């Protein structure tokens with residue numbers, strides 16, 4: 001392990017104490033040793049077939065098996081979990097539901113993922129475990145020469161973020177975070193509006209994950225049951241109990257980072273973070289689990305966290321997290337430009353000019369105009385593959401759109417949509433927000449994981465599919481769906 005990186009945390013904590021006295025915590029640290037070549041724009045050779053091994057076949061992992069099994073030229077070849085029953089569920093979905101062959105290899109046990117990563121029958125390691133395992137499994141996959149696709153948040157600490165950057169560079173293997181919320185039709189409409197300049201100069205963004213997860217966090221996990229409200233070993237409850245700040249920032253943040261081309265012309269500069277007191281988790285535990293160890297659980301995480309970020313080009317971002325109180329809906333988003341505004345949950349839009357009628361002061365576009373503008377500026381990927389994505393589904397089709405994109409990029413031999421620098425900078429909010437919260441909400445600086453390359457990396461293009469590379473015909477997906485018997 002690189003000494004500079006290993007010392008990063010202790011150095012910056014010590015440095016933080018000095019700078020904090022002056023009012024700001026410096027978390028940039030030193031440059032790490034340059035272990036390989038930069039991964040911006042890295043493209044692999046085109047894959048004729050993409051062979052995927054899934055690690056973690058819990059609630060989300062089963063969805064992954066289902067969605068991936070419906071992708072053209074993409075095969076789930078390996079499954080791995082702590083529990084034999086979960087692996088069996090995965091195979092059941094492959095055989096009975098998707099009518100695909102069983103996984104060629106299965107791996108069971110706490111460190112069985114290592115053998116999956118080492119197996120030369122797999123190209124992509126798809127990681128859907130509890131958070132603390134994301135980075136260790138991804139590191140092992142990269143070291144084994146495999147592509148790592150990692151559920152959110154892909155890394156929980158600054159140390160893990162640097163380790164993934166270095167490993168991706170050293171082993172020349174892509175490492176992408178699976179932020180499905182960047183692929184919703186409405187979020188991609190926003191991106192298309194931004195890329196075409198309709199919203200003008202982007203000045204501000206807001207995003208939040210507001211989803212009452214008390215039942216999930218305290219629920220029990222039975223490996224024999226396919227869908228249930230309960231995480232294995234209460235992993236999410238335990239993590240939230242041990243940490244303040246925003247430990248699940250990327251759903252709301254991802255679409256904003258894309259709209260601002262973070263790491264491609266702009267970068268995250270510093271944040272401040274503030275939490276309300278912890279309340280509802282402990283109250284819920286006392287009411288439902290009195291007399292058991294869960295009943296006395298002490299929770300560090302404040303029920304409502306608000307984190308404010310400033311970018312190097314002077315844009316502002318607000319990210320919220322609340323998984324503790326009763327509420328309706330589960331996310332909210334907003335992108336504010338000099339010429340208009342887009343909002344998600346509920347979807348609303350207003351901008352000036354560009355063929356749009358003027359509305360009354362204080363009003364967004366009415367339903368009819370929204371529909372017209374949505375069709376006019378729809379993201380090319382949704383124009384091409386929206387019908388297929390809606391048929392297969394998953395969070396309104398965005399899960400399948402994301403899967404179509406990564407397998408398409410691999411089959412076309414072009415860079416994946418997001419790189420390891422996106423992963424690191426987005427996920428660093430977890431640790432940095434906690435540091436700010438526990439230091440009187442003082443500003444904390446972001447490390448520059450690109451080591452200055454954000455200044456020269458070009459903005460990401462408006463993505464499209466080449467239909468010669470991947471079959472986007474909705475009939476193919478409709479037939480698959482009809483053929484499913486469970």
Ligand SMILES: NC(=O)c1ccc[n+]([C@@H]2O[C@H](COP(=O)([O-])OP(=O)(O)OC[C@H]3O[C@@H](n4cnc5c(N)ncnc54)[C@H](O)[C@@H]3O)[C@@H](O)[C@H]2O)c1
Pocket residue numbers: 055056057058059060061080081082083086109110111112113128129130131133151152153178179180221230231232
């Ligand atoms: N993007 C999204 O919309 C979305 C939605 C839900 C969950 N997630 C993410 O998916 C991940 C999994 O969440 P979940 O709801 O499926 O949790 P879960 O508790 O239902 O599943 C976790 C699985 O990991 C397995 N596991 C634990 N240790 C393991 C090990 N050492 N090796 C192999 N397997 C191991 C468990 O047995 C379990 O089957 C989390 O990171 C979560 O944040 C993302």
